[in-house]
Amino acid sequence: MTWQQNVEDFGEEIEPGSTFRFECHQGLSCFGTCCATDVTLTPYDIACMRRHLDTDSHQFLSAYCVTCVDALTGFPSVLLKHKEDSTCIFLKSHGCNIYQSRPSCCRNYPLARVIEHDDKSGKRLTRYYLQRRADYCEGLGTGPEWAIDAYCEQNGLGPYEKANDIFLQIPFAFERLPFSLKHDKEVQTMIYQAVFDFDNFFEKYARFGPTTIPADDYEMLATVASITLNLIKRTADLKS
Numbered sequence: 001m002t003w004q005q006n007v008e009d010f011g012e013e014i015e016p017g018s019t020f021r022f023e024c025h026q027g028l029s030c031f032g033t034c035c036a037t038d039v040t041l042t043p044y045d046i047a048c049m050r051r052h053l054d055t056d057s058h059q060f061l062s063a064y065c066v067t068c069v070d071a072l073t074g075f076p077s078v079l080l081k082h083k084e085d086s087t088c089i090f091l092k093s094h095g096c097n098i099y100q101s102r103p104s105c106c107r108n109y110p111l112a113r114v115i116e117h118d119d120k121s122g123k124r125l126t127r128y129y130l131q132r133r134a135d136y137c138e139g140l141g142t143g144p145e146w147a148i149d150a151y152c153e154q155n156g157l158g159p160y161e162k163a164n165d166i167f168l169q170i171p172f173a174f175e176r177l178p179f180s181l182k183h184d185k186e187v188q189t190m191i192y193q194a195v196f197d198f199d200n201f202f203e204k205y206a207r208f209g210p211t212t213i214p215a216d217d218y219e220m221l222a223t224v225a226s227i228t229l230n231l232i233k234r235t236a237d238l239k240s
C-alpha cells in the first residue's frame with residue numbers, strides 16, 4: 001500500500017470535541033495483528049528510528065524498508081519491511097522492539113490523521129478518522145474514553161505532527177508538476193534521495209553549498225523540505 005492509498009484508507013470521521021474508546025495491552029488474542037499491516041514512514045519517522053538504532057538514513061532504508069512509487073501520483077513511498085510471517089520487521093514476542101521511536105502511524109493508531117490542502121486558499125484542514133478494516137482489533141471500543149488531543153499527547157505525537165506537516169508541503173508541491181515529470185524516474189529518484197535518504201543527500205549537497213547538517217532532526221528536515229521544494233520548482237522551470 002502506498003502513502004497516498006494509506007492516507008485515503010480511513011474510516012469513520014471523529015468530529016472535534018467527540019471521543020472514542022480504546023485500550024491495548026499484552027495478552028489480547030489480537031496482540032501484534034495490527035503489526036502485519038503496511039506501515040508507511042515519514043522522513044521524521046526515519047530520522048527518529050535511525051537515531052534510536054544508531055545508524056544513518058541510508059543504512060536504515062536498506063536494512064528495514066521497502067520503497068515504492070505511487071502509480072497515480074508518482075510520489076515515492078517508504079514502508080517498513082515485513083518478516084516471513086508477514087509481521088513488521090520490528091515485532092518481537094514481547095511487542096514492538098523500537099517502541100520508543102515507533103513511527104507516526106503506529107502512534108496514531110487507531111486514529112488516522114488526514115490533512116486536506118486547499119490550493120486556492122492555501123489553507124489546510126486536519127481531520128481524524130477511526131481506522132476501518134481493523135475488526136480484528138479487540139481494543140477498539142473498550143477501555144478509557146479518549147479525546148483526540150489527549151490521545152495524541154499520550155502517544156508523544158506533538159513533534160511528529162510538527163515535522164510531518166512540514167514534509168507534507170513536498171507531496172503537495174510534487175502533485176502540481178506536469179504528469180510527465182511526476183512519472184520521470186530521474187525526478188522520482190531525486191525526490192526519494194532528498195526526502196528519505198537525507199543523511200546521504202546532505203553529505204552530497206554540503207559539497208555544493210554552505211549548508212551544514214543541523215544536529216536537530218526537526219531543523220534538519222525543515223532544511224531538507226526547503227531544498228526539495230526548491231528542486232521541485234527548478235525542475236518545473238527547467239523542463240517547461
Ligand code: SF4
Pocket residue numbers: 023024025028030031032033034035109136137138139140
Ligand atoms: S488491541 Fe488493536 S492495537 Fe492492540 S494489539 Fe490488538 S489489534 Fe493491535
Ligand code: SF4
Pocket residue numbers: 034035036039080088089090091092095096097098099102103106
Ligand atoms: S514499528 Fe512497532 S508498533 Fe509499528 S508495526 Fe512495527 S512492531 Fe508494530
